[in-house]
Amino acid sequence: MSPKSESPSTLAKSVDATILAVRQETPNVKTLTFDLSLDPKAGQYLMAWIRGLDEIPMGFSGPREITVHEVGQATKALANFEPGRSLGLRGPLGNSFILRGDNILLIGGGVGIAPLTFLGEAAKAQDIDVTSLIGFRSSADVLFKQRLEKLGDLAITTDDGSMGIHGFASAGLKELNLGEYSQIYLCGPEPMMWDILSRSKEHSGKIQVSINRYFKCAVGVCGSCCLDHEGIRVCVEGPVIMADRLLNSEFGKYRRGPSGSRGSCRG
Amino acid sequence: MSPKSESPSTLAKSVDATILAVRQETPNVKTLTFDLSLDPKAGQYLMAWIRGLDEIPMGFSGPREITVHEVGQATKALANFEPGRSLGLRGPLGNSFILRGDNILLIGGGVGIAPLTFLGEAAKAQDIDVTSLIGFRSSADVLFKQRLEKLGDLAITTDDGSMGIHGFASAGLKELNLGEYSQIYLCGPEPMMWDILSRSKEHSGKIQVSINRYFKCAVGVCGSCCLDHEGIRVCVEGPVIMADRLLNSEFGKYRRGPSGSRGSCRG
Amino acid sequence: MSSLAGEVGGLILENPVMLAAGILGTTGASLRRAAMAGAGAVVTKSVGSIPRDGHPGPTVVPLDIGLINAMGLPNPSYREFQEEIDIGKTGGIPVVASIFGADPDEFASIASGLTADAFELNLSCPHAEKYGAELGRYPEAVQSVTKAVKARVRVPVWVKLTPNTADIVELGLAAQDGGADAVVAINTLKAMAIDIESGYPILGNRFGGLSGPAIKPVAVRCVYDLSSALDIPVIGAGGVSCFVDAIEMIMAGASGVQIGTALQRGYGVFGEIIEGLSAYLERRSMRLSDLRGLAMRRT
Amino acid sequence: MSSLAGEVGGLILENPVMLAAGILGTTGASLRRAAMAGAGAVVTKSVGSIPRDGHPGPTVVPLDIGLINAMGLPNPSYREFQEEIDIGKTGGIPVVASIFGADPDEFASIASGLTADAFELNLSCPHAEKYGAELGRYPEAVQSVTKAVKARVRVPVWVKLTPNTADIVELGLAAQDGGADAVVAINTLKAMAIDIESGYPILGNRFGGLSGPAIKPVAVRCVYDLSSALDIPVIGAGGVSCFVDAIEMIMAGASGVQIGTALQRGYGVFGEIIEGLSAYLERRSMRLSDLRGLAMRRT
Numbered sequence A, B: 001m002s003p004k005s006e007s008p009s010t011l012a013k014s015v016d017a018t019i020l021a022v023r024q025e026t027p028n029v030k031t032l033t034f035d036l037s038l039d040p041k042a043g044q045y046l047m048a049w050i051r052g053l054d055e056i057p058m059g060f061s062g063p064r065e066i067t068v069h070e071v072g073q074a075t076k077a078l079a080n081f082e083p084g085r086s087l088g089l090r091g092p093l094g095n096s097f098i099l100r101g102d103n104i105l106l107i108g109g110g111v112g113i114a115p116l117t118f119l120g121e122a123a124k125a126q127d128i129d130v131t132s133l134i135g136f137r138s139s140a141d142v143l144f145k146q147r148l149e150k151l152g153d154l155a156i157t158t159d160d161g162s163m164g165i166h167g168f169a170s171a172g173l174k175e176l177n178l179g180e181y182s183q184i185y186l187c188g189p190e191p192m193m194w195d196i197l198s199r200s201k202e203h204s205g206k207i208q209v210s211i212n213r214y215f216k217c218a219v220g221v222c223g224s225c226c227l228d229h230e231g232i233r234v235c236v237e238g239p240v241i242m243a244d245r246l247l248n249s250e251f252g253k254y255r256r257g258p259s260g261s262r263g264s265c266r267g
Numbered sequence C, D: 001m002s003s004l005a006g007e008v009g010g011l012i013l014e015n016p017v018m019l020a021a022g023i024l025g026t027t028g029a030s031l032r033r034a035a036m037a038g039a040g041a042v043v044t045k046s047v048g049s050i051p052r053d054g055h056p057g058p059t060v061v062p063l064d065i066g067l068i069n070a071m072g073l074p075n076p077s078y079r080e081f082q083e084e085i086d087i088g089k090t091g092g093i094p095v096v097a098s099i100f101g102a103d104p105d106e107f108a109s110i111a112s113g114l115t116a117d118a119f120e121l122n123l124s125c126p127h128a129e130k131y132g133a134e135l136g137r138y139p140e141a142v143q144s145v146t147k148a149v150k151a152r153v154r155v156p157v158w159v160k161l162t163p164n165t166a167d168i169v170e171l172g173l174a175a176q177d178g179g180a181d182a183v184v185a186i187n188t189l190k191a192m193a194i195d196i197e198s199g200y201p202i203l204g205n206r207f208g209g210l211s212g213p214a215i216k217p218v219a220v221r222c223v224y225d226l227s228s229a230l231d232i233p234v235i236g237a238g239g240v241s242c243f244v245d246a247i248e249m250i251m252a253g254a255s256g257v258q259i260g261t262a263l264q265r266g267y268g269v270f271g272e273i274i275e276g277l278s279a280y281l282e283r284r285s286m287r288l289s290d291l292r293g294l295a296m297r298r299t
């Protein structure tokens, strides 16, 4: 592994930002808009400092916004921020999706739709054709439907069949010819991404996957986010990783928690 | 005093230089040539680190040379460096002479001739007329006669009359019309410079004087070199100071030694 | 404009931004110049009982992250120094005399031999044998020196503490017990630099004290810990280079802020910091006292 | 090419440049990656007897002069960690297990429960209650912990020292008396940063440890002082970012050099430092042993 292949870590300091607007997207997902832009590229993330509580990684769903899924203490606190409240932002961090070709496919689920939507909008602005396949539990959870519809073809799956195709996102795969797309971008819950990846191995050279690991430092030194078996520092060399590097990794099999111990990748 | 009037201090780190050549100029003055140039302007100085012994200020007598008068432990050690030997150089430091007009006069004595010669050569390269008046104890002490002769008119005084005009440098003043020169540059022993200055007060607005004080840090923080009554930090705001600022200063009256106590300015 | 005036360690100051000890404090003229540049008070070079030339050069190592110095407490002795203090006083702001000695008696006799608006006891210089941190690392010594000086002078006595210790709070409490009116934190961190071309330690004294931006995080922590534990005011020093740093120190609990290494940029730093501080307070409609120790209240 | 191979603290290493404790040392894969990037040895994240999640975020404050961290010793416990060490070993270089505990017994039981090429005793982390520097600041504790571990293992034992003390040599001598095979200096300096927008201390744990370029001059001084006083080898850590820094550490007396914060630039730093070191030695026709402690011989 040559040092050249590592993305340089970004040394961003915390800046103070104020929430301009909060939009309820689904019952437990909100989008927060800031009064400033960190000038991110789609796929990058920031560390959101909820003062007095915690600092957590959040992808960008737009140049000056994040979309938060309430899953625990920090995300709940963040989602409850009122307009006018300020917080610390450290970013943009990590690498980004790279647009390739003129006909891309976005596949995602849950709050993973956030960075994909940002990417799709950037692609559209460059006249790239955008097709999206997004999966959710139920119609109430569907995120960014309108934003994605504006970009091109959109297929939706729901686990309970309440909207679109009945089944997991992989059910929607059948209707698509992956060979057609110049590049495929994937972001969502790990089991879903793993499901998609295992069904599309022959395309893994053109699938860019944004993954989550437990981030602490986000500057590439603490080792919390390292991905077996290569030891990829996801916080600085990711979060976007080519699918072929993931196939023989821990991805889809296990992930580490805050102590470094291995656990289920469903967490 | 506005902060804008202060010259910014130069943050130079020590570099390793090797002596290429040593030239004996007079019985107790030698010129050392380095293998590298710190790219100095005439009037600037460096801190020469004689490892294991001391670090002392030295003006440049050329882009890559200094001219050392042996007066004590450090200067003696430096003068005895053989070609091939290395030392640490921190510089270029301080402000510099500024060329003004097309007809300049250099007045100096002793090793103070060194920066003046460097200045005169720079002036000549710009087609400025250069006149020099230099004073020494005796003919054996005369420094840079040839270099200065090449630049234009040269008057020499010696205290003992063994060369040129008999008397102090001020004796040579009579033969010159100071009003003729666009700018006058002064460097030499303090009593000599004070003698000249007190005889040419009406020209003090166009006399640039390079002065010596006890330098320790050379970065403008320790306070060792401060000049009463303005509190000029000679190491960073000097060593070149306009004569009119010197007239009401300690210059010519006293100077401080290493402890900060006041002593004679003849030291 | 927000007023920056107030009491700091027993002195009434126009603003809380001061010149640190040993920085451009050897001559009365340079002290006065700091006053004219806007400082709220000035601290002199540390003076002792007999003249000292200081360590041989190099006396400083300039680094990107700060400065290492080993001046070695050069000073003309307190006897010769009264004149400089008197000239400094013409700047119109308090002049604090920094003094050092090898024991309580030496400190006390220097203090009684000088007239100044306050005394700062240098119990923290890390590079002078028998002085500074060599005494100041022991709480008992800090207490007894403080007590001895307090018994002899009627002006405020500040004690400057060393960060080269496992527990600076212990030292601060000792100063407080000795009757100090304030503590000043921090002096430099014991440090060294070696020239890789020759293998020589760069400083003439081999080791010295690290100051500047590098030590600010250590200084902020010391100020915070001291402010949390002491009843007397804490004056912050260490790496303050701009108004943001000054605010950080004040939020950590500092009543006043001293500027040292940043003077490399010139006397203009006083104006910059004071203006920045005023503008910050005004923008937020806050008073200086609202900032002080804010970090301790943020939990 | 000049050979950089040799013994360091009881281990035979290809080169003296190692990964420091707690840096990319949580997983076997990242340890192995350091090996593949050229490291001479790797030290693991410090592990204790029970799993710890560490402090809440922010866990780091990135600064121009370095990094402040308060990870809080997150680790999955030594029981779960053997697997990572074993994976790390596939990198082909020695894996040193860093361990921490609250008393000699806890240290000893962890050490006897792990298989590693050497142990590094973390008696120096400045931001974990009951652990690290809270023990390591006392020479008696350093000695007794060292002794307890030495009695239970057959591999070399290194003791990592804290610079947050008035006298690191005292601590080094205590480690030596306890039977340590080497000391490692230094861990981070206790530090803090406050956000001036909100007044909050930035770190979740309020204070943490300063590392990176800012502390190099302190580390070099500690290594020099320890090397001058101890008979056992000293391994240098603190702000080493390039080969010049590594040479400075070695000239100060270091037998080996650990790299921490500089890994922010990526694993490539190992290659850069090793190549720079070799080229330097070759250019001067020197051996590594000629450099070691050179500064002590330059007077």
Ligand SMILES: Cc1cc2nc3c(=O)[nH]c(=O)nc-3n(C[C@H](O)[C@H](O)[C@H](O)COP(=O)(O)OP(=O)(O)OC[C@H]3O[C@@H](n4cnc5c(N)ncnc54)[C@H](O)[C@@H]3O)c2cc1C
Binding pocket: A045, A054, A055, A056, A057, A058, A059, A060, A066, A067, A068, A069, A070, A071, A072, A073, A074, A075, A076, A111, A114, A115, A211, A212, A213, A214, A215, A216, A239, A257, A267
């Ligand atoms: C690169 C990246 C981008 C992300 N983008 C988004 C996004 O756009 N929107 C969104 O809602 N969420 C995003 N997340 C996930 C988000 O960071 C976690 O949901 C959040 O940290 C949970 O914190 P909590 O206190 O609410 O929950 P907790 O109760 O602490 O944990 C809930 C779950 O989140 C995971 N988690 C907790 N802390 C972290 C952490 N510091 N790093 C990674 N995972 C953690 C835990 O493993 C656990 O499974 C992203 C994560 C990463 C790594």
Ligand SMILES: Cc1cc2nc3c(=O)[nH]c(=O)nc-3n(C[C@H](O)[C@H](O)[C@H](O)COP(=O)(O)OP(=O)(O)OC[C@H]3O[C@@H](n4cnc5c(N)ncnc54)[C@H](O)[C@@H]3O)c2cc1C
Binding pocket: B045, B054, B055, B056, B057, B058, B059, B060, B066, B067, B068, B069, B070, B071, B072, B073, B074, B075, B076, B111, B114, B115, B211, B212, B213, B214, B215, B216, B239, B257, B267
């Ligand atoms: C800006 C500047 C430029 C100079 N340029 C030259 C030059 O081109 N050639 C030259 O020969 N000399 C020059 N000097 C003077 C030179 O620095 C001193 O002669 C030298 O430092 C004496 O050191 P020593 O150990 O040999 O003598 P010492 O015995 O230590 O002292 C002899 C005399 O030199 C003075 N001196 C000693 N140390 C210093 C110091 N650190 N700073 C200033 N004065 C000191 C003392 O006051 C004493 O009067 C310059 C000085 C300054 C400030």
Ligand SMILES: Cc1cc2nc3c(=O)[nH]c(=O)nc-3n(C[C@H](O)[C@H](O)[C@H](O)COP(=O)(O)O)c2cc1C
Binding pocket: B217, B221, B222, C020, C021, C022, C023, C045, C046, C067, C069, C071, C073, C098, C122, C124, C125, C160, C186, C187, C188, C210, C211, C212, C213, C215, C237, C238, C239, C240, C258, C259, C260, C261, C262
């Ligand atoms: C060149 C220099 C000389 C100093 N001399 C003294 C001194 O005489 N007495 C003292 O108490 N502190 C002295 N100090 C320490 C400073 O007063 C200050 O505590 C320290 O430098 C940290 O502040 P800074 O980072 O703003 O410089 C000196 C510092 C420097 C850089």
Ligand SMILES: Cc1cc2nc3c(=O)[nH]c(=O)nc-3n(C[C@H](O)[C@H](O)[C@H](O)COP(=O)(O)O)c2cc1C
Binding pocket: A217, A221, A222, D020, D021, D022, D023, D045, D046, D067, D069, D071, D073, D098, D122, D124, D125, D160, D186, D187, D188, D210, D211, D212, D213, D215, D237, D238, D239, D240, D258, D259, D260, D261, D262
């Ligand atoms: C993020 C981080 C985590 C660390 N974790 C540990 C640790 O677990 N155990 C330990 O002994 N030292 C730990 N350290 C200290 C380093 O090993 C090293 O001593 C210190 O950072 C100085 O070296 P550096 O300036 O090269 O980083 C940690 C340092 C950092 C920055």
Ligand code: FES
Binding pocket: A214, A215, A216, A217, A218, A219, A220, A221, A222, A223, A224, A225, A226, A233, A234, A235, A236
């Ligand atoms: S989160 Fe610390 S290395 Fe990635």
Ligand code: FES
Binding pocket: B214, B215, B216, B217, B218, B219, B220, B221, B222, B223, B224, B225, B226, B233, B234, B235, B236
């Ligand atoms: S020599 Fe230190 S201020 Fe000029």
